[in-house]
Amino acid sequence: MSTSGHETGHAAGPTDRIDRTSWIDLIGARRAVDGSWRLGETEPGPHGSVQRPLHLRSFGTDVTAVLLTPDATSPSAVVVVPFYDTDTLLGRPSPLYPAGRPGPGRDYALRLAARGLGVLAVPWWAELLAEREGPTELSARYGPPAAAHAAQHPGVTGLGRSVADLLLAIDALTETPGVDADRIGTFGHSLGGKHALFLAALDPRIRAAVVHEPGVGFAHSNWQDPWYLGDQVPRHRDLDELTGLISPRPILYAGGGASDGSHNADIAQRAQQHWPDSGFDVLMHNTGHPLPDHVFAACASWLTDHLN
Structure with missing residues (x-):
């Protein structure tokens, strides 16, 4: 099944639409010409949920997401969680995060x-x-796929491709039984935080967003890496403008003092000015880049409150 999709839901003025379009054009965040999706068979999932694979076809690659919905009769809110792989998100060992690797759980x-x-x-x-x-070193692992993508799809940054995949996934969610299309949120940590930030800014169908350690400010993270923006990092605009496109929808911006903390508080404060009343919440824990379990619990409670 193929869909074209369109922006809905957020009452935006002319300037807002122009800014959103310019960011979409900047990173090339447009659905692939081969973009399509289909839902797989239903089977029992964890915690009494119903589990279905969502097969996406995008830029010549098959991307299989996993949809979990409560086993209930009414449509549910759904949180889109981008990350390296689905095994990690579902608490299964993966090559990147094998069983026994130290650190907080990533089974978000x-x-x-x-x-x-x-x-x-x-x-x-x-x-x-x-x-x-x-290899697990970033440049050695992701440099070759990023270089191949750049050669095949000029004008589409690595980050733009990631957002395009997520836009296609949102298209599918809005047409899936058991999903409340008016209660779609997103959560992301690190790489997932970058993807969630751009998704929420560029797709008004996202109703609430939590981003942890995304690196708000192009000077404060590895946005120049080829799997993100490469040489398309803008010189005269920054992520306070991009983040402002989420307003007035709520966002929880969280950091541990590594990618996000006191060193980039000024740009976060500039972003917060796009919410003149409320809706931009901040949670700083100053324990580093990993997401501690108790901080994740606070993020999950925030999402539950804002989507339910």
Whole structure:
């Protein structure tokens, strides 16, 4: 099934539309010409949920997301969670995060489902195209897929391709039984935080967003890497403008002092000015880049409150 999709839901003025379009053009965040999707068979999922694969075809790559919805008769809110792979999000060992690797859990989709939320776990195209047992260093692992993408799809940045995949996934969600199309949110940590930030800014169908350690400000993270923006990092605009496109929809901006903290508080404050009353919430924990379990619990509660 193929869809073209369109922006809905956010009452935007002319300037807002122009700014959103300019960001879409800047990163090339437009659905691939081969963009299509189909839902797979239903089977029992964790925590009493119903589980279905969502097969996306985008830029010549098959991307299989996993949709979990509560086993209930009424349509549910769904949180879109982009990350490296779906195994990690669902609490299964993966080459990147094998069992026993130290650090907080990254089973975000599993824990959101345990709260009764619907979840769409979406893997990253560059991880799908990387050598499965290859190096874990970023440039060695994702540089080759990014270079191949740039040669095949000029004008579409690596980040633009990621957002295009997510736009296609939202198209599918809005037509899927069991999903409340008016209660779609997004959550992301690190790479997923970058993707969630751009998704929420560029797709008004997202009703609430949580981003943890995305690196707000082009000077404060690796936005110049080829799987993000490469040489398309703009010189005369920054992410306070991009983030402002989410307003008046609510966002929780969270950081641990690595990519996001006191060092980029000024640009976060400029972004916050796009919410003259309320809706831009901040959660800083100053324990580094990983997302501690107790901070994730606070993020999940915030999402539950804003989507339910």
